[in-house]
Amino acid sequence: MTIQRDADARSADAPRGADLAREALRAAREAAAQRAAGPGGRKRSVVGRGRRRRRWSGPGPDDRDPQPFGRLISRVSMDRGWSPRLTDATVLGRWPQLVGPDIADHCTPIALRDAELTLQAESTAWATQLRTLQRQLLARLAAAVGPDVVRRIRVVGPTGPSWRHGPRHIRGRGPRDTYG
Known part of the structure; x- marks a missing residue:
């Protein structure tokens, strides 16, 4: 009990x-x-642990503000390493604006490799004229797109029609040798 x-x-x-x-x-x-008080006895928010509170951007520009399209494209091209190729394309695409309509009517840019611009003239007379204007053209291009984009200009005269098709060629009479 x-x-x-x-x-x-x-x-x-x-x-x-x-x-x-x-x-x-x-x-x-x-x-x-x-646990919420943490070290030092101050209270901290349990919900936003490790994150800062977003604040308003204010009157000045901020990274979160809308950016001009050109600035975004230039930033992307710099990040990905496209800038040299874009400047090359600028030279080839804006050729009439860079050298003027007189010169652009009589020659066309063929290629830009290793800072060497290859131009094809419409006649041998214009090829000679372009060779004499080479320094002025280099100065115009350096002022427009930058000093190290184009360092040399190679001028090629006009070419006649070619019977060659493809990268390989065998010597001989070619397509005219059909009836033996």
């Missing part, structure tokens, strides 16, 4: 189901508040 009384006394003092749940919830809340 004494055992029964001791068990009844213990059960009256011990918390039961709902009381145990309340006590566990209170302990968990205290532990979370201590």
Whole structure:
């Protein structure tokens, strides 16, 4: 009987189901508040842990503001290493604006490789004229697209029709040798 009384006394003092749940919830809340306080005792936000709060860009320009399309394209071309090829394309694409309509009417740019611009003249007279104007053309191109884009100009005269097709060729009479 004494055992029964001791068990009844213990059960009256011990918390039961709902009381145990309340006590566990209170302990968990205290532990979370201590973790949120962090070092130094200051409270910090649990939701935005490790992230800075975004602020308004204000009256000045910011990276999040809309950017002009040209600036974005130049940034992408610099990041990917396309800038040298774009300047080469600028020389070939804007040829009439760079050298003037008189010269552009009588020659066409063929290629730009290793800072050497190859021009094809429409006649041998214009090929000679372009060779004499070479320094002025280099100065115009350097002023327009940059000093190291074009360093040399090679002028090629007009060529006649060719019967060659493809990169390989066998010496001989060619297509005129059909009837033996």
